[in-house]
Amino acid sequence: MAEITEKDVKSIDTYSVKCKSCGGTMVFNPEKQTLYCEHCGNEIDVQKDFDVKENDIKEGFAHAEMWDADEQATYRCGNCGAVVVVNRDEQASLCPFCGTSHIVKEGSFKGLKPQVVIPFQFGADRAGEFSKKWARRRLFAPRKFKKSLSPENMHGVYEPCFTFDSNTVSYYEGRVGEHRTRTVGSGDNKRTETYTVYYRIKGTIEHFFDDIFIATNANFAQEKFWKIQPFDTKKSCVYENKYLSGFVADRYQRDIKDCWEDAKKSMDKRIREFIRDRHNYDVVDYINVRTTHNDVKYKYVLVPVYMMNYRYKNKSYDVYVNGSTGKVGGKTPVSPLRIAIAVLLGAAAVVGLALLFLHSGFLD
Numbered sequence: 001m002a003e004i005t006e007k008d009v010k011s012i013d014t015y016s017v018k019c020k021s022c023g024g025t026m027v028f029n030p031e032k033q034t035l036y037c038e039h040c041g042n043e044i045d046v047q048k049d050f051d052v053k054e055n056d057i058k059e060g061f062a063h064a065e066m067w068d069a070d071e072q073a074t075y076r077c078g079n080c081g082a083v084v085v086v087n088r089d090e091q092a093s094l095c096p097f098c099g100t101s102h103i104v105k106e107g108s109f110k111g112l113k114p115q116v117v118i119p120f121q122f123g124a125d126r127a128g129e130f131s132k133k134w135a136r137r138r139l140f141a142p143r144k145f146k147k148s149l150s151p152e153n154m155h156g157v158y159e160p161c162f163t164f165d166s167n168t169v170s171y172y173e174g175r176v177g178e179h180r181t182r183t184v185g186s187g188d189n190k191r192t193e194t195y196t197v198y199y200r201i202k203g204t205i206e207h208f209f210d211d212i213f214i215a216t217n218a219n220f221a222q223e224k225f226w227k228i229q230p231f232d233t234k235k236s237c238v239y240e241n242k243y244l245s246g247f248v249a250d251r252y253q254r255d256i257k258d259c260w261e262d263a264k265k266s267m268d269k270r271i272r273e274f275i276r277d278r279h280n281y282d283v284v285d286y287i288n289v290r291t292t293h294n295d296v297k298y299k300y301v302l303v304p305v306y307m308m309n310y311r312y313k314n315k316s317y318d319v320y321v322n323g324s325t326g327k328v329g330g331k332t333p334v335s336p337l338r339i340a341i342a343v344l345l346g347a348a349a350v351v352g353l354a355l356l357f358l359h360s361g362f363l364d
């Protein structure tokens with residue numbers, strides 16, 4: 001984000017949650033689950049609507065227009081007057097000049113609107129503590145990295161996901177094999193050999209899949225999602241922009257059709273595990289699975305993630321914290337000095353143990 005002057009960029013309206021007493025901006029306070037005015041200290045309860053609905057996937061497909069994520073628009077900050085650039089994949093941002101929270105008004109960009117939000121359950125302070133605890137177990141991480149996991153480097157971002165429900169019926173047929181052993185030869189030549197018996201399988205599996213989460217954005221891709229899942233879906237609320245105030249929120253970069261393809265792959269993998277459990281084979285020649293998806297529902301959900309990026313020797317490392325459970329994921333840089341010390345300590349320990357054994361007569 002930067003200040004720009006070009007007039008040819010579309011300008012859009014943003015929304016700020018205003019304080020009724022002083023007109024300042026109210027931000028969502030995750031610790032208390034309230035809206036808090038940083039200007040006058042006014043605090044109000046957030047009325048939550050937990051009646052989250054599942055939506056028919058056909059309706060999702062019908063509105064799945066995509067946009068060019070590089071395309072930009074601008075808004076004028078009502079607080080400091082700066083003209084701020086937003087990308088199409090930003091749902092909420094903070095004015096880079098004065099820090100005021102801006103939420104993009106609905107209808108400014110095409111595509112689906114968020115339907116569900118899991119609000120942040122704790123502040124950046126606790127995100128910092130969770131990540132420090134996590135880093136303490138990373139023995140080879142440099143001390144500087146561990147120090148950098150402080151609340152001021154933790155950014156709260158609502159990341160977009162699609163969830164899918166599907167009632168599946170799968171027909172499968174295939175050829176699989178089981179390893180067996182037999183004794184062959186006689187006398188001195190008697191030995192055991194392993195052979196494989198192949199047989200045909202077929203059957204039907206019915207399974208209801210609930211809430212398959214598919215991450216949609218490059219900066220919070222599926223691998224990252226797996227590391228800090230599950231999100232506390234019991235905290236899910238009907239989307240309202242007040243939860244976003246004070247945070248950054250992204251819009252989806254991959255559309256619902258692509259994400260549905262991913263969800264089907266993930267279900268197919270699970271169905272193949274069910275088949276394996278049922279037949280208990282050792283090798284697969286082939287298994288064909290034909291799955292029908294019935295009554296498919298989706299939700300467009302914003303999940304809470306604290307993120308920190310750390311640069312170490314020209315490489316960047318991400319740390320991310322599940323904003324509903326405190327689970328931490330990420331990679332830490334490795335300090336060569338710490339490894340060297342560990343190797344020396346390890347060698348010293350081996351020598352020490354050997355001496356101990358010698359002394360006690362254990363190796364005599």
Ligand SMILES: [Zn+2]
Pocket residue numbers: 019020021022023024037038039040041042
């Ligand atoms: Zn106020």
Ligand SMILES: [Zn+2]
Pocket residue numbers: 077078079080081082095096097098099100
């Ligand atoms: Zn501003």
